Amino acid sequence: MGVSGTTMRHSRNDRRKRLTEQVGRVLADVGTPVLVFFEADMRESYDRLRSALDDQYPESSVYVAVKANFLPDVLGLFSEWGARAEAFANCEIEAAMRAGFDPGDVLVTGMNWDADRIDRALASGVDTFLVDNRSDLATLRSVAVEADRRCDVLLRVNPELDVPTHPDIATGTPGSKFGMELSGGDVMAAARTVAGDDHLRLHGLQTHLGSQIDSPTPYQTATRALVELAADVERETGVAVDTIDVGGGFPVTYDEQVPPIEEYVSVIAETVHSACTDLGIDPPELCLEPGRYLFAPSGALLCSVGLLKETSSATYAVLDTGKNTVLAQQSVPIYAPFTDGPSREYSVAGPLCYSGDVFADGVLLPALDPGDVVALDRVGAYAIGRETHFNGMPMVPVVVVDADGGYEVVRERETCADVLPSDGTGD
Known part of the structure; x- marks a missing residue:
């Protein structure tokens, strides 16, 4: 997964403004790594699609692909907005039910x-x-x-x-x-x-x-x-x-x-x-x-730089989570929303014990220090559901930022008790 930090300048700047204005309190309260969804982006994508259908083909329905994000608190927004749900199996059907979809509006x-x-x-x-x-x-x-x-x-x-x-x-x-x-x-x-x-x-x-x-x-x-x-x-x-x-x-x-x-x-x-x-x-x-169309633009993974490591071929900015959290086939924008200054190239990587845990090489970012925040943006589709516990890493918390800038934690940060199976003792 690779991307130049200079691409998508307009949308990146718009997104940076939203991130800097709306997630400062999330980072202070929840910390990193954290996966953040913006209600405003989901609503914009849905409204554009619904408006186009109303103009071109009013006798139509939008079924949200539950596999793209099966968290009921996120799906519930689309239920409120008048969408239906496309669900794969038992747990996706239950997610749709918990999200408030009418059973008659669910397609198995x-x-x-x-x-x-x-x-x-x-x-x-x-x-x-x-x-x-x-x-x-x-x-x-x-x-x-x-x-x-x-x-x-x-x-x-x-x-x-x-x-x-x-x-x-x-x-x-x-x-x-x-x-x-x-x-x-x-x-x-x-x-x-x-x-x-x-x-x-x-x-x-x-x-x-x-x-x-x-x-x-x-x-x-x-x-x-x-x-x-x-x-x-x-x-x-x-x-x-x-x-x-x-x-x-x-x-x-x-x-x-x-x-x-x-x-x-x-x-x-x-x-x-x-x-x-x-x-x-x-x-x-x-x-x-x-699915992707509705969710991808709304999600950003916010991480902290832990280690800056110079090698003979690259400078690695190692983050506090890796591809256990986001595993994408597409290039995604990567930037430092709270850091300014002259740019240099980084290989942005996770800490996991395999060589493929590199998000992108040659990313242009301002000079970073340990503790700086890096955003992997437009990762809202399929991040939920494709996560793993590789290296025993707990899954990150998920936050939804509402249209007014308030936020709700819709999934707590996991601990080892969540990652490890019970030993059968009941402890």
Whole structure:
């Protein structure tokens, strides 16, 4: 993970102003390392997306991807703002419930389902499921019959596209483990099964291309394919598909600019409208499932410099946490929000016992002293959930700064008692 400290100067300066104005008390009270989320940034991202949808496609819903940040106190903000929730499994469903989402506004996703996962969802009042494959569909039907419940079903489609992103976060590609391939017959077979079953209702078609997709073009292709498939399903089964869900994957700016969210919404909305007109079907509800887009810009990891170490090739600024806390595939802005002066190059590293625990090389920062604060910014997506206890390191506290500059600790700093399993003595 590397970035020049001179990139993104405008946004970095705006962020530095917010950090210096709003987190001084957090640092004094909580200390470092600490992961800070700004409510104002989350609200801005959500409002921009919701406004674009209201302008382009009002019959639409935003499902927050719970995997991007499953802390109920953070998710609860989106529930208050009118979003819905996309949840993978038992604990994510419970997080959505604790956050205040209505069970009818929760979409269960994932694959390799067992009866327990479905039973728990139904017991929570959740009855809308995104089905990845025909085996999971059979499991869902079996549980629905046993419980005498009727479940809404979306079918996940793999459009088999060349998706412009890192291979580890591309999903709608040929041979991907996700979804039913568009070129095969599984999607239509699954649609026939659902359409003819008293305990299932065909609610929609879904695809998810990946994450951090820096062009709207794949969305245009995938959306058109979904609408065409919806027309085929209606012709084959007599059941109109009332929802098209194109997933998430909308990018955020790290070290390079990306198209604005409004451009993605415009492309998707225009494609649905034009395809429905061409095919003579009614426009469905449009659903999106953003995660990174909503959370990444809102989160900053604030650390303290502990050690400044000169080597033959670099000067290391060693922080008080490492990649056990933030493990990102993208470059992120790194800066010293409270330090000024002439810049020099640093390799910004964590203290962990492996050589890869270096956040970035060649970062331009003001001359640092031990105790100075360094911010790793725009790390709000997937930081929660990808943390580890490597080297026995406790997880850091999480703070939410509200729109008025007040703050709440929504997760306390761990101690060794949290890291280590019980020894069985009860002590």
